[in-house]
Amino acid sequence: xxxxxxxxxxxxxxxxxxxxxxxxxxxxxxxxxxxxxxxxxxxxxxxxxxxxxxxxxxxxxxxxxxxxxxxxxxxxxxxxxxxxxxxxxxxxxxxxxxxxxxxxxxxxxxxx
Amino acid sequence: xxxxxxxxxxxxxxxxxxxxxxxxxxxxxxxxxxxxxxxxxxxxxxxxxxxxxxxxxxxxxxxxxxxxxxxxxxxxxxxxxxxxxxxxxxxxxxxxxxxxxxxxxxxx
Numbered sequence: 358x359x360x361x362x363x364x365x366x367x368x369x370x371x372x373x374x375x376x377x378x379x380x381x382x383x384x385x386x387x388x389x390x391x392x393x394x395x396x397x398x399x400x401x402x403x404x405x406x407x408x409x410x411x412x413x414x415x416x417x418x419x420x421x422x423x424x425x426x427x428x429x430x431x432x433x434x435x436x437x438x439x440x441x442x443x444x445x446x447x448x449x450x451x452x453x454x455x456x457x458x459x460x461x462x463x464x465x466x467x468x469x
Numbered sequence: 470x471x472x473x474x475x476x477x478x479x480x481x482x483x484x485x486x487x488x489x490x491x492x493x494x495x496x497x498x499x500x501x502x503x504x505x506x507x508x509x510x511x512x513x514x515x516x517x518x519x520x521x522x523x524x525x526x527x528x529x530x531x532x533x534x535x536x537x538x539x540x541x542x543x544x545x546x547x548x549x550x551x552x553x554x555x556x557x558x559x560x561x562x563x564x565x566x567x568x569x570x571x572x573x574x575x576x577x
Contacts, residue, residue, distance in 0.1 A: 361511075390563070399473075399557050399567030400512070413564050447511050451563070456500060458565060460511035 359384065361450045361461035369467045370438050378433045378464045380448030388412075388451040389431040390458060391423055395444045405451075406431055435466075443468045472496070473558055475568035483576050485547055490571045492558035493540045499562065501541045503532055506555040506570070515543075548575045 504512035
């Protein structure tokens with residue numbers, strides 16, 4: 358079975374630009390979460406979507422938004438990029454039977 | 470926000486030695502997860518502990534959940550170079566809170 362997939366793997370943008378990151382969950386999982394991991398820190402929760410509805414949001418500005426599609430894939434959008442948005446963006450798919458989250462390989466975003 | 474503190478921050482040992490990583494919080498968690506992450510990759514789930522006092526073994530790795538469900542530990546016996554990585558503990562329901570991680574280096 359395929360795990361969580363994310364695209365692109367790497368991305369370079371300049372300040373002020375906008376970016377869209379994509380994620381497909383494990384087949385059968387209906388929930389997707391997004392996390393930001395900056396160098397030297399653990400991942401920080403951004404959003405969770407379940408059945409296309411936002412279930413929770415972390416302490417991130419409104420420049421960050423997300424959505425989930427009928428096939429349960431998801432997009433994370435970040436507007437007006439800042440240098441501090443440079444990070445590894447991780448998508449996780451949830452198995453609610455065991456309340457376990459499985460992570461994709463991440464998208465490395467560099468903002469210049 | 471439920472905070473998790475991990476110690477030590479860095480650990481470098483020789484192949485064959487044992488090591489223990491700690492994860493502590495002032496909050497009670499219904500469950501805690503341990504992940505291992507390699508550079509440039511996503512975290513890989515190792516184990517979930519649910520019951521206070523629970524001990525789980527995964528080959529040379531032993532995970533313990535504190536009786537009060539506020540702390541956990543990961544013990545590796547006879548570490549190998551393949552155990553090198555960032556070990557993260559995480560807790561919470563749909564919104565996981567992560568510790569900052571322990572970077573483990575096992576020298577051959």
